[in-house]
Amino acid sequence: MEFNVIKCHGSGNDFFIIDEMTHPYELTDQQRSSLTILLCNRQSELGGADGILFVQASERADARMRVFNSDGSEASMCGNGLRCVARYVCEKLSLKEAVIETMKADLQVSVQNDLYDGVPTYLVEISPISFNVKDLPLHIEEQELIQRPLPALSEDLEFTALAVPNPHIIAVVEKEQLQSDIQKGMSEYVNGPNDLFPDGVNVSFVLPLRKGHIYVRTFERGVGFTNACGTAMSASSLVTCLLELNNKGEIIEVYNNGGKVRCVVHEDHIDLIGNASYVFSCQVNADLNANEFKIKNKEEYTEEIAQYKELEMQASSFLREYL
Numbered sequence: 001m002e003f004n005v006i007k008c009h010g011s012g013n014d015f016f017i018i019d020e021m022t023h024p025y026e027l028t029d030q031q032r033s034s035l036t037i038l039l040c041n042r043q044s045e046l047g048g049a050d051g052i053l054f055v056q057a058s059e060r061a062d063a064r065m066r067v068f069n070s071d072g073s074e075a076s077m078c079g080n081g082l083r084c085v086a087r088y089v090c091e092k093l094s095l096k097e098a099v100i101e102t103m104k105a106d107l108q109v110s111v112q113n114d115l116y117d118g119v120p121t122y123l124v125e126i127s128p129i130s131f132n133v134k135d136l137p138l139h140i141e142e143q144e145l146i147q148r149p150l151p152a153l154s155e156d157l158e159f160t161a162l163a164v165p166n167p168h169i170i171a172v173v174e175k176e177q178l179q180s181d182i183q184k185g186m187s188e189y190v191n192g193p194n195d196l197f198p199d200g201v202n203v204s205f206v207l208p209l210r211k212g213h214i215y216v217r218t219f220e221r222g223v224g225f226t227n228a229c230g231t232a233m234s235a236s237s238l239v240t241c242l243l244e245l246n247n248k249g250e251i252i253e254v255y256n257n258g259g260k261v262r263c264v265v266h267e268d269h270i271d272l273i274g275n276a277s278y279v280f281s282c283q284v285n286a287d288l289n290a291n292e293f294k295i296k297n298k299e300e301y302t303e304e305i306a307q308y309k310e311l312e313m314q315a316s317s318f319l320r321e322y323l
């Protein structure tokens, strides 16, 4: 099987885009899953990725996005990935805004002014939002978990559980808690066989930096720690508004290990604004039975890579004041 592939990232959360909208690849879900495990291997020639974004034709929107995590599982939503798909679809169809069908909702996306000179920037809608534990699912007696302890995970921390619509638990922490290894331990527990989160969950630690500025680190279900998780940064922004650390309707600068994004929390959705960067394009010839692939015609987006590096350096020098 031969595919055209684009390596892209949003805040260093990296993906391969495979366009099934204009190429009739005719993949089964089993093949999408196996291909994702094969190409996302960090030890391979392509350098791996956190997942694959399959762009497909939609009957009711401009395009459809399906997201597979690096372990081959399918996720209902991906905020950083949606920005990359937004760019791909808007450029392909010459649009400034579009609607992308995802597993649980049709979402608005639009081109924005560059977040940093030469860094393509897109706004994506994060919705629907639910605090009902059934929507994660999280198996507890109560209907919601908002700033409450979960003793099976921690004696000290308080958590908020929400689906946007993929599942997240968020803890607002202090610097010492961020620097300890408690996030890793609890994330591995809730993403292994366990009674609380039977489908696993994305786990984020949020450090408030100053009004309107937060840092978020996420252990992603189906992947592990990533540089950033778009839905997690959106969910974390919402949680800081509930705690009155930030305000709805105002820009929240969200720093992460791969750069920064902006979030604006509204009553029924969150705007996630950030880069949609291309790294390289190539052709991949994959043999799923032999579990191997070859690549050819690799071309790097060198200028874009250099411009993003500057944004990243600016963000990390700001973060150094706090971490």
Ligand SMILES: N[C@@H](CCC[C@H](N)C(=O)O)C(=O)O
Pocket (backbone or CB within 6 Å): 013, 067, 069, 074, 075, 076, 077, 078, 079, 080, 081, 166, 167, 202, 220, 221, 222, 223, 226, 228, 229, 230, 231, 232
């Ligand atoms: N990186 C994504 C989220 C990808 C899916 C997630 N790992 C899940 O299984 O829910 C983002 O940017 O939102």
